[in-house]
Amino acid sequence: MDLYDQAKKRLLQKGQSLRDFASGSLYYGFHRAKGGWTYREWAPNATAMHLIGDFNGWDRSAHPMTQLEDGDWELFVPGEMPHGSLVKVQVTANGRDFDRIPLYANRVVQDPTTGAFDAVIWAPKRAYRWHDKEFLRKKTTPPLVYECHIGMATEEEGIGSYAQFTKNILPRIQKEGYNTIQLMAIMEHPYYGSFGYQVSNFFAASSKYGTPEELKKLIDTAHSMGITVLLDLIHSHAVRNTSEGINCFDGTEYQFFHAGAKGDHPAWGTKLFDYGKDRVLHFLLSNIRYWMEEYHFDGFRFDGVTSMLYHHHGLGVAFDSYDKYFSMDTDVDAVTYLQLANQLIHEIDPAALTVAEDMSGMPGTALPVRDGGLGFDYRLSMGVPDFWINTLKTQRDEQWDMGRMWYELTTRRPKEKNIGYCESHDQALVGDKTIIFWLADQEMYWHMDKASQSIVIDRAIALHKMIRLVSFSLAGEGYLNFMGNEFGHPEWIDFPREGNNWSYKYARRQWSLADNGLLRYGDLLAFDTAMLGTLSGNRIFGRPAQLCLLDQDRKLLCYQKGNYLFICNFHPTQGQNAQFDLPAAGTYTQVLSTDDVRFGGFDELCGPAPQTATQGENNTLQWVLPPRTAVVLRKKGGR
Incomplete structure (x- = not known):
């Protein structure tokens, strides 16, 4: 708490709020100005910078930037930079020149032929007109979260779009009874198969699914349906790519990240932020404000919180004593950042929702900062899916331990709210199995039609419903499900890669399996809908x-x-x-x-x-x- 107080005193000028401080996107990047455009960057190690793009014929000498104080650079471009113009910035540092994507680029696209990435001047003549002024998410409404991946939310073997999701999937989510969606893989990422967890451009909504306006319409439409929209926020690490990411933007590895081995995640192969640097805090906090104000997100699910909280990133550590939570292994700078982030979010929108993905069980994660906590509204009940998968993998039905089940579903930190779930996208990925696959395995391919008889499928259908019911009612003060899991989607998730010949066959969701009336997937969907409809509005959550x-x-x-x-x-x-x-x-x-x-x-x-x-x-x-x-x-x- 002392470090948190010191950080606020250090970062904020007299009378300034965290929201005032988190204004990077209003200063840096491209902004219309009288008679032209102003472009600014932060690159403290650069010795020269030049803006290049199709607007100036990619002339590397036509638009030099001027160095200001504190590592900032500025350029005024007279006249018009047409909407849709492709741009990059040439950075000179350490005696050499290299091209980079502007740090605050709000749109980045990939050339389908060369695979190269470019920033885009995105300035449509008509700004998106929002219609969600009356939308208010009541703080007392327990979140029923539907995890969504826009690209996968299609039956076609390809990448789905924002527009398709708005038209086809939002009404389904509303009908099923979920009141919150968590949008995954929205922040721009170069490798589709990373599930969006290797972010390259923090202020750009992924162009893989459409335009910024189409994402705004998706969120606006969700709000009109009474659906809260969360962004899966990746501030735990960044892609190590330099040409299309923020790594080595100014020629140094330590501009945003720790130097040396400390800056490399040993398991993920990504770069790790240095939360002890004020300019890194400014960048990340500005990123939060940007997504809330520009896209009207109602909150965030923070990914990789365990990795942030500990220098060992939770790898190979069993959190079986309190000494492991509060020790030299705790990254106190990350703790301070998470406190600042939650304070900022609730300063912008007191009704905002924040969820921590932390498998360590750090005490105080979902307690207010004023009480010494990290400030999250909820934490994910990550031990519950582990319990179910371990039970299904290692025990026969007659060995199931009712006492252990009760303990795992009801034991949690005092006064901290949890999002309960029995499986999420993690269990649906290749290398793991969903609950329905653990229960039915290959029988799903032969006996899921209603005319078929199979004791294996009968067991799977029965236990799938029971596991969901007890998890829904006991495991938290909210509930989460990954799209398709509610009806036992038969396939794992396998994104296009060299090993599967770049196929999209397993990177999609087939709702038609639940809709055609001939298969038992529809029975599971009907139960999930009835469960939510019967229990969600009846004060189940929050009751002991x-x-x-x-x-x-x-x-x-x-x-x-x-x-x-x-x-x-x-x-x-x-x-x-x-x-x-x-x-x-x-x-x-x-x-x-x-x-x-x-x-x-x-x-x-x-x-x-x-x-x-x-x-x-x-x-x-x-x-x-x-x-x-x-x-x-x-x-x-x-x-």
Whole structure:
């Protein structure tokens, strides 16, 4: 906290806010001026700089820049620089010349023939007109996050567009009941197969999917549907490329990054920011303000927080004691940056949403800065998908540990809110498996049609729903899903690469599998939609979970949240009569069943089992469940 206070005193002039400080995009880069354009850069090691582009015939001597103080450079270009002009900056440093993409370029494109990247003067005559003034995300609304990759959000074997996503996918997301989308791979990245996690140009929305205006329309349309839009923010590292990135922009490796081996991520092959430098803080904080104000993003999911927090980047470390959180291995400069970033975001928009992707479990990550925390609103429950995958990989169904399940789904840092999930894009990538693939494996290719009979698929369908239900209700104060996983998308994600002959076959999502009515994917989609529709608006999140019954031998797990009872029978072969004391007297009615025929079940609950249960003489409840079935009951008169 002392370092945080010192940083604010050092960075902010008297009366200045963090928002005032984070104004880099308003000063640097290209800006219209009276009679022409002003262009500015920060390159402290450069000895000369020249603007080149098709507007001046790529003449390397026509537009020299003037050196100012503190490593800044400036140029006034009289007249017009046409919209769409391609530009670069020639930097002279260390006795040689090299071409670079301007640091604050807001559009970067790749030549389809040569593969080279250029910045673009993006100045359409008509600025995008926003229509989301009335959109306000209530802070009390729990986020139901749909992870999205624009390029993959198409059935075609190619790269999807912002426009296609707006037209085809946003209505689907709204219909399914998700109220938040997390847009991945938006910040410009040269290698499509990096999933957007090797950013080259921090102020440019990826041109792979369309224009800036088309991205703005996507966000504007989402807002009109009541959908919050988060940006997957990559401030943990940057691509090491020099020709199209910020690495060695002024001829030094330490302009933005640590010098030497400290500046190289040993596992990712990327460059690591030096958060102890004020100009690096200025660049990154300005980047945050830019995305919020220029594109109206409602918040961020911060990627790679573990890598930022520790000098060892969390590699090969088991965080099994508090000594490992607060030690010489902690990057206190990164801690300060994350605090500043969260303060800035909530200063710009008090209702903004920030989520930390941290697998270490750093205490205080999702506590306010004023209380000594990092300031995030939520942290991801990253241990939950690990628990599920490990269970499916290593244990037979009859070995599942109900106590361990309860512990993993309910244990988290006090007073810190979590986004719960059972799988995300991480589990869908090549090299891992989604839950449906762990459950069904190759049977998915032969027996997912409704006319087919397969006990493997029956088991997979049943457990897929149960795993989602208990994760949704127990693992956090919000929920997350990667697109397609809700209906058990059958393919892993494999981006075009030399090893697959540059194919897009596995870098797409096939919603038609869930829509055609003949396959069981539609049953899973129907359940996911019903689960969100039944529970999301009914004060499930944020309520404490009260354990009612845990029976390891019979594989029963029953618990209460608010006015809802969750009764789960994980036994693989035996029906069970769940009997337990009611947490509150009243009449309880079934509102959701994983065994509903609409969801690919067998409707056995519609037989002898009662549809309404009332507390008995000893205030107990009984409910009969078939194997691998869960039900949700609601107390009469409750929400």
